[in-house]
Amino acid sequence: MLDVTVIEDPEAAAVSLDPIRARLLAELAAGPASAAMLAGQVGLPRQKVNYHLKALERHGLVELAGERRKGNVTERLMRATAASYVISPLALAAVQPDPDRFRDQLSARWLLALGARLVRDVGQLVTGAAKERKRLATYALDGEVRFASAAERAAFIQELTAGVTALIRKYDAPDTEGGRDHRIVVAVHPTLKEPQSPSPQTELE
Numbered sequence: 001m002l003d004v005t006v007i008e009d010p011e012a013a014a015v016s017l018d019p020i021r022a023r024l025l026a027e028l029a030a031g032p033a034s035a036a037m038l039a040g041q042v043g044l045p046r047q048k049v050n051y052h053l054k055a056l057e058r059h060g061l062v063e064l065a066g067e068r069r070k071g072n073v074t075e076r077l078m079r080a081t082a083a084s085y086v087i088s089p090l091a092l093a094a095v096q097p098d099p100d101r102f103r104d105q106l107s108a109r110w111l112l113a114l115g116a117r118l119v120r121d122v123g124q125l126v127t128g129a130a131k132e133r134k135r136l137a138t139y140a141l142d143g144e145v146r147f148a149s150a151a152e153r154a155a156f157i158q159e160l161t162a163g164v165t166a167l168i169r170k171y172d173a174p175d176t177e178g179g180r181d182h183r184i185v186v187a188v189h190p191t192l193k194e195p196q197s198p199s200p201q202t203e204l205e
Contacts, residue, residue, distance in 0.1 A: 001029075001079065001080065001081065001082060001083060002081065002082040002083070003082065003083050003084070004082055004083065004084045004085070004086060005081060005082035005084075005085055005086070005126075006085075006086050006087075006088045006119065006122075006123030006124075006126060006127065007061075007085055007086065007087045007088060007091060008088045008090040008091060008123060008124070008127070009059065009091065010091045010092070010093075011059060012059035012060065012061065012091075013087045013091035015055050015056060015058075015059050015061065016056075016059075016061060016085055016087070017087075018052075020042070020044070020052055021052050021055065021056055021061075023042055024038060024042065024049070024052055024053065024056065024062075025056065025061060025062070025080050025085070027041055027042065028062055028078055028079050028080040029080040029082070029083050029084070031079070032065035032066065032077040032078060032079040033077065033078065033079075034068075034075040034076060034077050034078070035049040035050045035053060035075070035076070035078075036070075036075060038053075053078055057078070060081060061080065061081060061085070062078045062079065062080055062081060063078065063079060063081050064076060064077070064078060065077045065078060065079040086119055086123065088119055088120050088123045088124075089116045089117070089119065089120045090120055090123070090124075096116065096120065097112065097113035097116040097117065098113065098117075099113040099114050099117055101113075108189070111187055111189060114185055114187070115187070118185055121183070122138070125138075144191055153188075156188075157188060160186065160188070164184070164186055168184070
């Protein structure tokens with residue numbers, strides 16, 4: 001089972017977004033199960049679970065993990081093909097974001113378009129590398145920083161831009177034969193606050 005896989009096919013995306021099928025995917029990501037086992041977990045008839053499993057299997061979202069005999073019946077044990085799934089903008093190709101349409105480094109929507117392109121491009125690279133059984137060379141940096149003020153944030157961004165630009169100029173070799181182009185994306189955005197559980201006193205009010 002893969003840690004994460006990207007769904008590029010529109011029909012597969014539609015199948016995965018169905019609430020019942022999404023629940024079945026979550027159950028099967030935890031471990032193999034038969035339609036009868038899943039029926040008890042999700043509160044649906046076995047025949048209906050089987051119907052949904054076949055749809056998921058047609059689009060490569062679940063696969064056969066094995067079979068077992070139970071009385072006079074042979075049960076198929078299914079498992080999810082990944083622990084989690086990401087839907088690529090390719091699933092909505094006609095309306096996928098295009099960061100080249102406009103460039104505004106201070107626009108949250110442009111940042112969103114960049115993120116969508118990142119999912120699309122890396123998803124395609126992962127799929128291609130898997131087919132060729134090759135390792136994909138990537139790197140990511142994730143961290144958090146608390147700025148004392150908006151002015152400090154602006155100064156950080158200015159230094160970050162200057163530093164990354166200097167590195168690009170130092171290592172960029174556009175005329176090198178046999179070289180390979182790489183895309184660099186650097187993002188800064190506010191951290192989402194985790195929802196707080198209500199205190200017992202709040203619940204009583």
